[in-house]
Amino acid sequence: MINSPRINKICELVDKRIIAEIGCDHAYITKNLFQFNKIDFAILSDISEKCLQKAVKNLEDYKIKTTFFVGDGLQAINLNTYDIQPEQIIIAGMGGHEIINILKNEQSKKYSRYVLQPQKNVVELRTYLHQNNFEILKDEIVQEGKIFYYVLKVEKVDKPKPLSIQELYFGNPSDLKTLKEYLKYELSKRKEISAKKKVLENETLIRLIEQHLLDF
Ligand SMILES: C[S@@+](CC[C@H](N)C(=O)[O-])C[C@H]1O[C@@H](n2cnc3c(N)ncnc32)[C@H](O)[C@@H]1O
Structure with missing residues (x-):
């Protein structure tokens, strides 16, 4: 098990059992989720074939519970040949603008629950989420070494609750x-x-x- 406060916080906010991890790289997040027995099935994708191969290798023990795709953002999920749709999507370890670009894609309309961990530009991400009918259900902070990370659990709704200026800039960490x-x-x-x-x-x-x- 990878002992990373950042990865553990992301895993803590995952509360659905079929997930997709977009931009998985080595897939440590998904591996921890399997090891914590928090998920039953994972769809993994990365824009880089080389990165995806690291995930395939790391998840060898979970072959029948995983499927892998090379591709940009959420489009890769559609290549899924199983009739399995993710209940929650994890996008972590990318900049806020990259996450926004992924969410802007038409495909995002099909999925309503996300766990997001931006490396930077979190205020821009919160603004985008709020303006595009995502309710920020959790907005936690975690420190790993000298670096602070925000991890957000969000869900598409008809009308999100208003965000205070403090919530917009600093989240709502417990x-x-x-x-x-x-x-x-x-x-x-x-x-x-x-x-x-x-x-x-x-x-x-x-x-x-x-x-x-x-x-x-
Ligand atoms: C720093 S790694 C993060 C890995 C993992 N999600 C984590 O947080 O530990 C970022 C990964 O996202 C991938 N990536 C970047 N942009 C992407 C996109 N538009 N679609 C899919 N994967 C992407 C990169 O190839 C890289 O493997």
């Missing part, structure tokens, strides 16, 4: 200790930038972080 650490880290990074050059967006963020830190 782990307030890690959130506070993240806010302190982000504040010192932003202040360093501000000392060199004043940019409106950065100054606004500094104010928002300082305000949010008062809540703790």
